[in-house]
Amino acid sequence: MKVGLVGFAGSGKTTVFNTMTGLVAPLGMGGEVRVGTVKVPDQRIALLSGIFSPKKTTYAEISFCDIPGEYGAEKKGLSSKALQQIRDQEALCLVLRDFVNPALPDSPDPVAELEAFHAECVLADLEIIERALQRAEKERTDGQRLAVFTKMKVTLEHERPLRSLSAKELNRDYLQGYVLLTDRPLLIALNRDEKEASAAMPDRLAARLQELRAGGLVLSASVEAEIASMAAQDQAAFLADLGLNESALARFIRSAYELLDLISFFTVGADEVRAWTIKRGTKARQAAGRIHSDLERGFIRAEVIPYEVFLQYGSEQAVKDAGRLQIEGKDYVVSDGDILHIRFNV
Numbered sequence: 001m002k003v004g005l006v007g008f009a010g011s012g013k014t015t016v017f018n019t020m021t022g023l024v025a026p027l028g029m030g031g032e033v034r035v036g037t038v039k040v041p042d043q044r045i046a047l048l049s050g051i052f053s054p055k056k057t058t059y060a061e062i063s064f065c066d067i068p069g070e071y072g073a074e075k076k077g078l079s080s081k082a083l084q085q086i087r088d089q090e091a092l093c094l095v096l097r098d099f100v101n102p103a104l105p106d107s108p109d110p111v112a113e114l115e116a117f118h119a120e121c122v123l124a125d126l127e128i129i130e131r132a133l134q135r136a137e138k139e140r141t142d143g144q145r146l147a148v149f150t151k152m153k154v155t156l157e158h159e160r161p162l163r164s165l166s167a168k169e170l171n172r173d174y175l176q177g178y179v180l181l182t183d184r185p186l187l188i189a190l191n192r193d194e195k196e197a198s199a200a201m202p203d204r205l206a207a208r209l210q211e212l213r214a215g216g217l218v219l220s221a222s223v224e225a226e227i228a229s230m231a232a233q234d235q236a237a238f239l240a241d242l243g244l245n246e247s248a249l250a251r252f253i254r255s256a257y258e259l260l261d262l263i264s265f266f267t268v269g270a271d272e273v274r275a276w277t278i279k280r281g282t283k284a285r286q287a288a289g290r291i292h293s294d295l296e297r298g299f300i301r302a303e304v305i306p307y308e309v310f311l312q313y314g315s316e317q318a319v320k321d322a323g324r325l326q327i328e329g330k331d332y333v334v335s336d337g338d339i340l341h342i343r344f345n346v
């Protein structure tokens with residue numbers, strides 16, 4: 001999964017980036033685009049790896065891209081350079097400043113920052129949609145295409161994000177090739193002062209996030225970045241001191257999976273124990289395609305052991321002996337934690 005960190009200069013994007021990736025990119029205004037990748041911690045993979053002792057253990061990965069923002073009279077969060085970077089990102093994480101930054105003249109106002117960012121994204125999308133509509137009208141494209149773009153235009157004119165439209169309301173097949181900001185899944189990181197790190201998201205902000213169909217989490221990036229640089233055994237104690245029981249990375253990953261409706265399935269064996277990330281609702285055949293296109297093309301059946309069942313019996317053989325191995329066809333909907341073995345023939 002690729003996540004782009006966006007927001008105004010001085011909101012703490014690079015600090016969040018360092019927290020998440022364990023890297024030490026320099027802080028301060030401006031800065032360069034940076035990418036860092038982290039493994040998605042998963043106890044289930046750790047345990048399976050312990051049982052199979054494979055040559056290789058592969059966790060799912062998230063890559064973070066630190067996209068510099070701007071700050072100034074116009075309060076522009078997105079430079080044209082930033083817009084280009086966003087093209088590649090599957091989800092955006094907007095970092096909002098809720099702490100006093102001595103380098104900036106005004107006091108924190110995260111709600112205002114959110115509104116400014118949203119307004120900017122709506123305008124950018126509207127520009128694209130209006131141009132596409134003009135072209136479609138000139139070329140007398142089919143009515144369906146016109147209807148899709150008109151629907152989007154009206155939605156944006158009401159300052160609503162495109163992500164608020166369901167798949168039923170909006171046929172996104174027509175949107176391929178367009179970079180639409182308000183259609184990207186959005187996660188808000190409310191970046192706070194250390195003292196407030198464990199306090200809940202304010203109601204007003206939480207309500208607004210719901211309207212915008214965005215996910216949210218609260219963190220104190222500068223403290224978390226410090227924790228991330230500590231030895232593992234000291235980290236838990238520091239988190240507890242702050243009234244937290246989980247690192248920002250762990251919470252971030254959970255929120256992002258929820259927001260994007262992602263789950264994991266596993267493949268196991270002597271060669272490799274591996275986690276694969278898919279959308280909830282993915283069927284066995286498409287899931288097989290994540291592993292290799294041959295497995296999708298020549299799919300015969302999936303042998304499935306839910307993780308809990310595997311734990312209960314301790315080995316694949318014991319699961320089979322107990323008659324608990326599930327034999328599933330191409331339309332089986334994969335569940336979170338399924339251990340899959342794909343039978344195929346090409």
Ligand SMILES: Nc1nc2c(ncn2[C@@H]2O[C@H](COP(=O)(O)OP(=O)(O)O)[C@@H](O)[C@H]2O)c(=O)[nH]1
Nearest residue numbers: 009010011012013014015027028192220221222
């Ligand atoms: N008090 C406090 N300061 C922070 C926090 N996060 C970042 N900062 C400080 O804010 C300044 C700007 O942070 P930076 O990550 O460079 O912001 P960016 O411009 O969005 O990348 C730095 O001096 C950070 O140390 C936070 O959670 N609390």
Ligand SMILES: [Mg+2]
Nearest residue numbers: 013014030031
């Ligand atoms: Mg920065």
